[in-house]
Amino acid sequence: MGKQMGGILGPVRGKVSNVVGAQWKETAYFRGYTIPANPNTEAQQAQRAKMTTAVWYARALLGSVINPYWDPFEKAYSGYNRFLSVNVKAMASGTAYESILTSRGKLEKVSAMDGSTYPVTVTKVEVTWTGNLMGNGLATDKSLLVIVDVVNKVAWISAGGSTREDGSEEVEVGEGRTAANLKSYLGFYRGTGTSLMVSDSVFEQVA
Numbered sequence: 001m002g003k004q005m006g007g008i009l010g011p012v013r014g015k016v017s018n019v020v021g022a023q024w025k026e027t028a029y030f031r032g033y034t035i036p037a038n039p040n041t042e043a044q045q046a047q048r049a050k051m052t053t054a055v056w057y058a059r060a061l062l063g064s065v066i067n068p069y070w071d072p073f074e075k076a077y078s079g080y081n082r083f084l085s086v087n088v089k090a091m092a093s094g095t096a097y098e099s100i101l102t103s104r105g106k107l108e109k110v111s112a113m114d115g116s117t118y119p120v121t122v123t124k125v126e127v128t129w130t131g132n133l134m135g136n137g138l139a140t141d142k143s144l145l146v147i148v149d150v151v152n153k154v155a156w157i158s159a160g161g162s163t164r165e166d167g168s169e170e171v172e173v174g175e176g177r178t179a180a181n182l183k184s185y186l187g188f189y190r191g192t193g194t195s196l197m198v199s200d201s202v203f204e205q206v207a
Helices: 042-069 079-090
Strands: 012-016 019-024 027-032 112-114 121-130 142-149 154-163 168-178 182-190 202-205
Touching (some): 112 202
Antiparallel strands (some): 012 019, 121 168, 142 154, 142 182
16 A cells, blocks of 8 residues: 655655555655566576585585685685586576586696596595696696585595695595485695785586
8 A cells, every 4th residue: 555655745655556655865755566477487596506515515615615715815705605606607506516616716727637437335435637837837736626415515625735746546435325425626836925826717527
């Protein structure tokens, strides 16, 4: 119901027929009444699913990855918000784990990850990679390895456990992990403070 404020010439608040009276600062105005759009379309559900996945990834990686390896490159945003923005935009769906970047930057990323075969249940994950350098990477760059169990929503992070030239790294993930649930992300970094450089991560399915 619309209400007229201040007499016949006063502003109107609320809905009258197909218009709505409102006020911006000290100016009263009318606008057309619009029925709100359906808040649960397929597109909106998909967007919420992507955001849900990105948020729990971000929370799992906040202190050990986002704060040290995303925050230093942000001025207007936090590393947390940048992580969400980059990954929600990159994901085609809430389960597009292969599109997620756990690290992001201008340092040369790994040439390739060499898939390994695991039993159905695993207690540790070994990631191997090709160390050929064709850009600004160095053999001494340190690894930034993230293993994520996407069903149990837990992550293991190893920073600096290996170098590019080592070609492999092993991470303990505890008893009875299902290989199909485990996703690995490998990036590299070097330097600290203003000299810090970080690479984009590369995805590999543990299988």
